[in-house]
Amino acid sequence: MSLTVCEGSTTLEFTFEELMKYHGPGYPGGVAHGFTAMRVALPLLGTSVNRREVKVRTAFRGPGGRDSIEMVLRAVTEDRYTVTAELEKPERGTALERYVWEFDYRGDVVTVQLRDDGFVVDEFIVLSRKPSRTEEEEAHLAQLKLEMTDRLLSRDAQEVYEVV
Template sequence: MSDTIDVVDFGSQLQFTFGDLRLYSGPRSVGGLAHSFRVMQRVFPVLSPDGPPERREIQVRTAHPGPGVRDGIEFVTRAVVEDRFRHDPQFARTDGGDRMAWWVFEFAYRGRIVTAHARQEFVPEALMRFALLGRKATTDERAQFLAEIEKMSKLVLAARPDEIYDIVEVA
């Protein structure tokens, strides 16, 4: 498997690496960015089995509120600026407690809908505790949070997409 994401844009095939996404998003939200990269790698072949999907036809819904997830998906699909990306807190997972609530992604493309759920081992338990602190976090807690995000990024990028996400094809 190539470690890229391929899409088509106005007849031209585009190929993105994780490094490309990181340049777009910046250094801070690498955990969500890594998940966005791997989930698209997991879902796109199911959505478009005959080749890369048309990037401007992909619709996305997720419960994840973070900028890394949003930035990665936007960079590859342009779904945010073209109003095909929806952050939906009501879409949160109910299995796995607070830790897993955000880690669900729904992609729609040409009549197909695929939902991907991250597996628990790819979402560190400490991550949610730090995320819920938000602006109340101390400097030390923020540093620990960033360390957890970096650790998650490395874990996710070291795994194959099919090891990270369970998928369900809805339609």
């Protein structure tokens, strides 16, 4: 399972494991969300997507998602990555409202959102947004992140994110 993009005439492939090495251990769920959203959207933008031409807008605020986009598309350092509340969908509920990604490649736009299939549990949202956590809560949150990562990566990408 990998992502393929081009830079000039060179084809580049990225696995989830490589994205995790770049990001570090902090937010594996966020890396999995970014990876999975790209696995759905990028093939719809073409067979040879030039990574330095993709613009990304998202409601997702996490550093794992940002780092996955940066490694594959170089969109953060090249100012083609925007986090915006404009894409939030509060009508979908707290667990789903921010899991929206928009990919623009040469004027073709694909927007994907997380399917409502229990990929993100309410307990994770509540605990992750809690301002002060105990050591026990931090440990539990780390476990919830790993469980979410497993849920995301154990399914086909199109079963996790849908095109809207």
